[in-house]
Amino acid sequence: MSEEQIRNLEKQFEERIARDEKIEPKDWMPEKYRQTHIRQMSQHAHSEVVGMLPEGNWITRAPSLRRKVALLAKVQDEAGHGLYLYSATETLGITREEMYEQLHTGKAKYSSIFNYPTVTWADMGAIGWLVDGAAIINQVPLCSTSFGPYARAMVRVCKEESFHQRQGYEIMIKLANGTPEQKEMAQDALNRWWWPSLMMLGPTDAESVHTEQSMKWKLKRKSNDELRQQFIDQTVPQADLIGLTIPDADLKWNEERGSYDFGEIDWDEFWQVVKGHGPMNKERMKARVGAWERGEWVRDAAMAHAEKKAERKEKEAV
């Protein structure tokens, strides 16, 4: 194809997206569109999968059967979300194995929030309430993104995600209304998860490199800073309601803006964690790679069994 033909196709492509048409896997698309989607969607899938680890840590120690079935169902949903997203990404021509390889070698990133430890039961509450809360704010706009398989996967994910946040908030309510020690545990969890949750919504607009292109392709509908403000405005009253304190001395209602002003975010910490120096980066990868390697014989055995069965069926048919 000549350069002019490509430019022409690109123009038509951008116009289709501007008209709110969906792009499907076999449609022509610019290489950059394909690569950007593979990167973002696979990282999204990796985040769901790695996201199971901090919570999986507490399933056996959940304080009641009610809490245990809920947490188990939530972690199972995360596995499901990872699978929807991996399948959707595969439609762009990358294999599942290549994606795993990228995760396991550190070439692909996942959400930095999962590199923090879950040290008490209250962390299950804080994760559901704050981390899933921030994730929902990030994900809802993706339900109308331009790439069909991604949008469809996100509709399913968003439908399932709201129970996650509620179960987390309910844990926090119970603890905040419990003994002084329980309330302290809830406050401690909020103290540790608040700032990482704000960072989770991504670097400030001034630092964000992909924003403009992503807006055009509807991979993003609002900037990171807008999403962060939305998250803060919606979460602060929820903390007030249950008598917990947001760990930010500069947090203040701004009448004029109709929003909360908030303190400086420690972006050095964010970049340290993204670069692999968070408290749990090594641990998470060790657990993930270990699970993959220890499962290899199971995958091979299932394949060998399937082939044997198919052979037997063929022989019987003769």
Place this chain on the structure above:
Amino acid sequence: MSTKQWPLWEVFVRSKNGLEHRHFGSLHAADADMALENARDVYTRRNEGVSIWVVESKNITASNPEHNGEMFEPAKDKVYRHPTFYELPDEVKYM
């Protein structure tokens, strides 16, 4: 790494009797039985279905969107296939 990867399957779910099976997504499984079980766990955790079909993705033949012109254009100029093509006297209210 294993030598053989589990093949890809497409999953179709009938959400309730009276409705058609609809494409829900895809997954990897060693064989058809495992694909059905995985489809149940991945796509119907909240009563989304009463019946599941799985078909190995390689068995699907798809049309090429680049040929959509030749493929679908011929139907466009056959307006006489639609009821609005035919002229009726105003007196005929329902037809």
